[in-house]
Amino acid sequence: MPARAPPANVAPVLAEPGAQARPGGRGRAGRGAMWFMYVLSWLSLFIQVAFITLAVAAGLYYLAELIEEYTVATSRIIKYMIWFSTAVLIGLYVFERFPTYMIGVGLFTNLVYFGLLQTFPFIMLTSPNFILSCGLVVVNHYLAFQFFAEEYYPFSEVLAYFTFCLWIIPFAFFVSLSAGENVLPSTMQPGDDVVSNYFTKGKRGKRLGILVVFSFIKEAILPSRQKIY
Numbered sequence: 001m002p003a004r005a006p007p008a009n010v011a012p013v014l015a016e017p018g019a020q021a022r023p024g025g026r027g028r029a030g031r032g033a034m035w036f037m038y039v040l041s042w043l044s045l046f047i048q049v050a051f052i053t054l055a056v057a058a059g060l061y062y063l064a065e066l067i068e069e070y071t072v073a074t075s076r077i078i079k080y081m082i083w084f085s086t087a088v089l090i091g092l093y094v095f096e097r098f099p100t101y102m103i104g105v106g107l108f109t110n111l112v113y114f115g116l117l118q119t120f121p122f123i124m125l126t127s128p129n130f131i132l133s134c135g136l137v138v139v140n141h142y143l144a145f146q147f148f149a150e151e152y153y154p155f156s157e158v159l160a161y162f163t164f165c166l167w168i169i170p171f172a173f174f175v176s177l178s179a180g181e182n183v184l185p186s187t188m189q190p191g192d193d194v195v196s197n198y199f200t201k202g203k204r205g206k207r208l209g210i211l212v213v214f215s216f217i218k219e220a221i222l223p224s225r226q227k228i229y
Helices: 027-032 034-069 071-095 100-117 128-150 155-178 194-204 210-221
Strands: none
Touching: 034 071, 034 155, 071 100, 071 155, 100 128, 100 155, 128 155
16 A cells, blocks of 8 residues: 655654754854854964065065166166056046046156156155155045946956056155165266275165165064174
């Protein structure tokens, strides 16, 4: 005789509260121990942020050293970056129909950057060009945030605009602040006479600007061993 199906109005039997959980599940004990994985996730996040911060600091220190060694090449690279940013702004106006005031302020900012480049690597923090460039950086960011809040663009495209038009040139000048403090006029001319080398080495021994911050961090994290004679 075939087995009879249970009535439709009969509810399925629920598992008892004390029943053992299926293998592979968390179970009652697993649910109570979720705090342990939560703490581990925050600890791993802290370690990852520390490694990223250390890598960025090491990269900035290395860039500052390179800029100090090759000031003429750095000036040429910054000039090319300003021209590239100008071309990007013109392209955004022609192909993407960006607002005229936004593009105009960006082009004027690049013109001020060219003024800073005339005295590179000697940048006076109290000069009108430097103060004006700092103010224009703030204005450009305000206009960009206002525009992208009203017009939708994918995050990658917004990041591209900020990178090429707002961040890359101020970042290059920021890393280059210490170059003018460690370059003597004699180092900008060819010649390896003893007097110039002596004063150059003495000047390079005194780190100023952004390099002194990176040097302090490096000595605090990885102190160098003193030679004993």
